[in-house]
Amino acid sequence: MRSARKVLFRRSPFLVCYWSGAQLVFENFATGTRVSAAPVASEILTFFDRWHSAEDLFSHLEEYAPASLRKALHALVRHALLERSDRKPTSKERAMQTWADWNPAAGFFHFSTKDVVFEMDPVAAFHALKKRARTWPMPPPVKRYPRAPQVPLAVPEVSGEFPRVLLARRTWRQFARRPVELKTLGELLWLAGRVQRWVKIPGLGRFALKTSPSGGALHPLEIYVHAPRVAGLAPGIYHYDAERHRLERLRRGATSRQLVGYVPGQPWYADASALLLMTAVFSRSQWKYQFARCYRAVLLDAGHLSQTFCLAATWLGLAPFCTLALADSRVEKDLGVDGVTESVVFAVGIGARPPGVDWAPWPKSHRPI
Template sequence: MATERLGSGARLKRSDGLAFFIEQQSIHCLNFLSGETAGSTPILLSILTLLDRWRSMREIERLLPEYDPASVRRVMRQLLDWGLVLRKGTPEAERERHLSPWTAWREAMLFHFATKHAFKRVRPLDERKYSAALLRKSPQPPFFKRYARTPLIRLSDPLPSLRGEFPRVLTERRTHRRFGEGRIPIDQLSTLLRLTWSVTSQMRWPALGKVPLRTSPSGGARQPLEVYVWSFKVAGLARGLYHYRSDTHCLERLKRSASPKRLARLCARQKWIGNCAALFVMTAVFPRVMWRYKFSRAYRVVLLEAGHFCQTFLLTATWLGLAPFCTAALLDEEFERELAVDGVSESVLYAAGVGLRRPG
């Protein structure tokens, strides 16, 4: 805090999560790990430049002879308060110690952590008013791209003549926000997990031996995704939070309580989510991918993978006659506290859920 006393022996270092940008002819500093932003001044930039390693207050004052020690301490307290500087031995410093695997993914690190805070101050949205306000500013972009003055080859439409489960499931998939009364049977939840996240086979990888495969592709077969299940209305499964063991197709019970209202709030206050039967939250264990791929583009692969798995979930739920949905509107850090994951090596990415279909 800004009021904290800084002794000469206090050891300090700048956060590893800093980015600078220019806005309205001023330089600003963003801590993308905390979401805090501060305007930059010459003394602030001088101090941050020095703090590439742990330094004592005494050493910092000695390295900045052009500034009055009292002003240096005053700015240092502000930097601590804004989270731009860390004090050794604090929880914030300990958390950043685990960031080292992200150094090879520096560009992805900025995007990943900066976008965690998007829904921190979210308020309930009137969709009609919001869309109308957007239209007043500008028309929406066209949904489809067309090339003018190019040859057009018309194709026959196969859909009316297609038969079987596969095309039916694809065309019937919808996002549901209202659900029927009652519980889904545990057998259907088991099927959702088995066909979406379970290990289905193995393959031999050069030098690595056997690696697991699932129904959706995983870049380099690194399998970074984990899934956690909140059971609200599942016949045969007690309410609570579970982790899915994809290698053995079983659930590990982590918590005996589960509040639908609280989970709806963690899904950016989408109240309707509180009426679902089960919520599935996917996380990524990044070191599994970082171990092999030392470049930021691999982060894209993890996000794409979550999309592959989610689509498999939605289609499986549709095939089972259930009402599925998915959402990326999440309070990431609160979900991570709920799951007791660190948000650095394992982080929340995506959520999907299911309920019974409404009649008709």
């Protein structure tokens, strides 16, 4: 009869530790596990930089009783700080290997800030902010050097179409009941998301040029459309093919209730026609930039693309908005992405403008003041 193979242990490669007040905290940013522990846990984790058995640990830390060390091992495994050789890595853990060059700095930030619990009552959130302002006033929104030499600047002519659109761009939170037309959605995607030109670089491949800049012309962002109220388009979730300029239906059915669930704490977006969810395919950026700072470029790309969408939507006479308050894992599940190699990072949305107003920052039912 074949004897059972000895179980070995190894430290998870996705750990960070830090002091929080008087507590030493260990966090696995791949699993979202966060626990406090005594400093001896750090000594145990340091020992398991490669596969070792429990008996190896007993010999290494002879001053501790084997029973107490075995108990510590079980606790570290239970909290995903140690891996076991008899357990296969999860699909998420395997996918996390693609972040090796960016970890721990970028991985820790990205994964530990997902699925934030937002205040669901906008009025309560506003009053909490007012209470904070009593002891911590809002920082000034501009900076000046009053003692420095001053150079007056020319004021531009703003009668042209581009200045008009630029000055008219606002975030809308109230929408008309009529849906946006599919034709208009297509024009928006063409202007803001489509590949406008390809540039071939010998020995490397094709690089896309779009109307928004991207670090290294790598364009890691993809666009998914959650469309509950677009006239001429069956409700559903679609992927935008940026090369062929078409929508690919991934799921049938989309409701305003689902849309609000994707943007927690923002119920005013229930009347929007469509939510455009931006995901990042990180390998596109990781391929060229094998250092964690490039994660910043991915987030900046989302900002560039968001502004392009909002300006194009304004030019088309729509009511655009953008938001970072997302139910990350819920969105990723419905899009069918793994949340590791491809993850949601930002969202923009559109609705029809309500009649008779130039801007509707707050719907009457949710106005905080």
